[in-house]
Amino acid sequence: MTTNDQLTSEGITLDDVLQATQAVTSRFGDDYFYKLDKEEGFPHDYIKALMDASLHTVMIPEEYGGMGLGVREASVIVEEMHRSGGVGSMIHGQMFMMGILARHGSEQQKRKFLSEVVAGRMRLQSFSVTEPNAGTDTSKITTKAWKEGNEWVVKGQKVWTSRFDHADAFIVFARTSPPKDPAKPFQGLSCFIADKREVDPKQYTSRKIDAMFNHHTYEVFYDDMRIPEDSLIGEEGNGFKYLLDGLNAERVIIAAECIGDGRWFIEKAVKYANERVIFGRPIGANQGVQYPIARGYAHLEAANALRWKAAEMFDRHEHCGAEANMAKMLASEASWELANACMQTHGGFGLAREYHIERKFRENRVFQIAPISTNMVLNYIGQHVLGMPRSY
Incomplete structure (x- = not known):
C-alpha cells in the first residue's frame, strides 16, 4: 500500500484492502451519516474519498488500470463501510456492474468505460432492471429496444433504479425479441451500457422515489432513448x-x-x-x-x-x-x-x-x-x- 492510501495492483491482501477502507471510513462517522439522512443528501465527498483510494476499482482487471481482484475483496470494502456506520449502496453497484462489463463486455466497451471509471472521470453506478408491473419476474419486463440504423432505441419504464441522477453511465435491460421457446421466457432479453453524457436528456425522465431511508433511487422513463449500436453487452438476447x-x-x-x-x-x-x-x-x-x-x-x-x-x-x-x-x-x-x-x-x-x-x-x-x-x-x-x- 502506498503512503497516500491508494492501493496498487501488486501483492494486495485482504488486510491491505481492509486497512485502505478503514483509512477512509475513519474520517466519516455516525454524525456524518446522521446529517446526510436528515437532509436527504448524497455523500459526494465520501464517494470521492473512496475513489481517491482506488477502492472502486477492486473488480476491474489490471489491464484497464484496476486492482484485478474479486468479489472477496469487494465484500471486505462494503462490510467495513457498514460496520463503521455507513452504507455500501453508494459504491457497490459500481463493483458488481464492473463484473458484468469485465466478464461479458467487448474490448472496446472495456477500454472506454473501465478506463474512465479507474481515472475517476466516470461513475458507473446505476442498474436499470426492475419494472413496476414485473417486479421480481424479470421475464415480464416490457421495456423494449430495437435497431434503427446504427443506433438502439430504448422505450419503457423502470423503477428502483438506484443513483440514476448521480451516475454518468448506467446499465439497462430491455427486450429485443420475444422468446423463441415459450418454456424459456428469458430469451430475447438484452443488456446495454449507456454513457448518459452522450444521451439527449430529453429522451429520458427520472423521478426520485421518496423512500423510508436515504437511498437515492429513481423511477425512470425511457422515451425513445437513442444509444450507439456498440452499447449492446455481449450477444443480443442473452442478457439474462x-x-x-x-x-x-x-x-x-x-x-x-x-x-x-x-x-x-x-x-x-x-x-x-x-x-x-x-x-x-x-x-x-x-x-x-x-x-x-x-x-x-x-x-x-x-x-x-x-x-x-x-x-x-x-x-x-x-x-x-x-x-x-x-x-x-x-x-x-x-x-x-x-x-x-x-x-x-x-x-x-x-x-x-x-x-x-x-x-x-x-x-x-x-x-x-x-x-x-x-x-x-x-x-x-x-x-x-x-x-x-x-x-x-
Whole structure:
C-alpha cells in the first residue's frame, strides 16, 4: 500500500484492502451519516474519498488500470463501510456492474468505460432492471429496444433504479425479441451500457422515489432513448445470463453489507448493555438482554462463513447461485435479528436519533426485500437445490 492510501495492483491482501477502507471510513462517522439522512443528501465527498483510494476499482482487471481482484475483496470494502456506520449502496453497484462489463463486455466497451471509471472521470453506478408491473419476474419486463440504423432505441419504464441522477453511465435491460421457446421466457432479453453524457436528456425522465431511508433511487422513463449500436453487452438476447452472473456477485456483496451492519449493531448493543445501569447493575448482566445479542452473534458468524464460501466460488468462476442466495438470506436475517436486539437493548433511547440506532434500523430492513426477497431465495433453494416442483 502506498503512503497516500491508494492501493496498487501488486501483492494486495485482504488486510491491505481492509486497512485502505478503514483509512477512509475513519474520517466519516455516525454524525456524518446522521446529517446526510436528515437532509436527504448524497455523500459526494465520501464517494470521492473512496475513489481517491482506488477502492472502486477492486473488480476491474489490471489491464484497464484496476486492482484485478474479486468479489472477496469487494465484500471486505462494503462490510467495513457498514460496520463503521455507513452504507455500501453508494459504491457497490459500481463493483458488481464492473463484473458484468469485465466478464461479458467487448474490448472496446472495456477500454472506454473501465478506463474512465479507474481515472475517476466516470461513475458507473446505476442498474436499470426492475419494472413496476414485473417486479421480481424479470421475464415480464416490457421495456423494449430495437435497431434503427446504427443506433438502439430504448422505450419503457423502470423503477428502483438506484443513483440514476448521480451516475454518468448506467446499465439497462430491455427486450429485443420475444422468446423463441415459450418454456424459456428469458430469451430475447438484452443488456446495454449507456454513457448518459452522450444521451439527449430529453429522451429520458427520472423521478426520485421518496423512500423510508436515504437511498437515492429513481423511477425512470425511457422515451425513445437513442444509444450507439456498440452499447449492446455481449450477444443480443442473452442478457439474462449476464444479469444472473452480476446478481451472484451482488448477493455476496449484500451479504457482506449485512455482516457489517450486524457487527455495528453488536458493538452498539454490547457497549450500551455494559454501561447502562438499572436496579443497581449493568443491564447486560440480565439474560433477557444478553441472550438475544449472543444468539444474533452466533447466527451472524454462521452467515459469514457462507459469505466467504460463495465469494471464493464466484471468484473461481464456479456456479454459486445457491451459495450466494443463501449467504444473502442468512446474513440479512441475522443482521435484522441484531437490529431488533440492539433496539430493544437501548429501549426508549433506541428511538432517539442521536443514538443512530433508528437510522441503521431503517437502513437494514431493506435487505429482507431487496435486491431479492427472502421468499424468492427459498423458492430458488426448493426448486434448484432440493429438486421440488416450482412453487410460484
